[in-house]
Amino acid sequence: EAAVTQSPRSKVAVxxxxxxxxxxxxxxxxxxxxxxxxxxxxxxxxxxxxVADSTEKGDIPDGYKASRPSQENFSLILELASLxxxxxxxxxxxxxxxxxxxxxxxxxxVL
Amino acid sequence: GDSVxxxxxLVTLTKGLPVMLNCTYQTTYSxxxxxxxxxxxxxxxxxxxxxxxxxxxxxxxxxxxLHKSSSSFHLQKSSVQLSDSALYFCALTVSGGxxxxxxxxxxxxxxxx
Numbered sequence: 143e144a145a146v147t148q149s150p151r152s153k154v155a156v157x158x159x160x161x162x163x164x165x166x167x168x169x170x171x172x173x174x175x176x177x178x179x180x181x182x183x184x185x186x187x188x189x190x191x192x193v194a195d196s197t198e199k200g201d202i203p204d205g206y207k208a209s210r211p212s213q214e215n216f217s218l219i220l221e222l223a224s225l226x227x228x229x230x231x232x233x234x235x236x237x238x239x240x241x242x243x244x245x246x247x248x249x250x251x252v253l
Numbered sequence: 254g255d256s257v258x259x260x261x262x263l264v265t266l267t268k269g270l271p272v273m274l275n276c277t278y279q280t281t282y283s284x285x286x287x288x289x290x291x292x293x294x295x296x297x298x299x300x301x302x303x304x305x306x307x308x309x310x311x312x313x314x315x316x317x318x319l320h321k322s323s324s325s326f327h328l329q330k331s332s333v334q335l336s337d338s339a340l341y342f343c344a345l346t347v348s349g350g351x352x353x354x355x356x357x358x359x360x361x362x363x364x365x366x
Contacts (some may be wrong), residue, residue: 182340183359184342184358184359185297185342186356186358187353187354189354192352198353200353211294229254232296232297239346239347239352239354240285240346241285241287241299241302242297242299242344243298244296244297245296246295247296
């Protein structure tokens with residue numbers, strides 16, 4: 143089974159601060175994704191990437207940047223964290239348009 | 254653009270009863286449909302997938318058939334268990350076009366004793 147890990151698993155950040163969430167996958171998948179999930183709600187796509195050094199905007203990219211320095215690593219950056227960005231963030235990877243394998247999630251609380 | 258619609262936000266059932274969670278989609282490309290399940294405080298994981306028209310796919314007692322004529326991929330189970338309580342997402346990817354996966358809003362299934 144695909145292995146996707148995320149760090150940190152939880153984080154408390156201050157409003158206006160910078161937050162970096164990291165994702166690592168070990169299955170040589172080409173696609174990687176960042177989603178946010180608000181309590182009891184669905185998954186919303188923030189950014190995705192299908193090749194190293196390139197990222198694409200998802201459905202809700204405002205306030206977020208992404209970086210894919212290698213095939214294995216995909217980061218999500220909040221330059222100026224805001225209260226509204228409190229959520230659980232999931233990273234996922236896939237081989238092409240096939241099954242997405244999700245990481246365990248990062249709980250972000252912005253105060 | 255592509256879209257996925259899950260009409261039920263919450264489904265509440267008694268253990269042992271059958272369930273059907275609805276999923277319809279819209280795309281002009283060839284579709285791949287997925288059902289993901291997310292238990293409380295866990296990550297979503299694949300339950301079922303299909304890209305073959307009119308072929309039933311099954312896993313862990315759940316089943317679904319992709320019907321391209323009606324753009325549907327409903328999830329069914331004949332007898333729900335307490336452990337089936339979870340959030341269920343229908344998702345779409347397509348062959349061709351500007352690739353971006355599309356998820357439905359999810360259906361929360363609550364099974365009572």
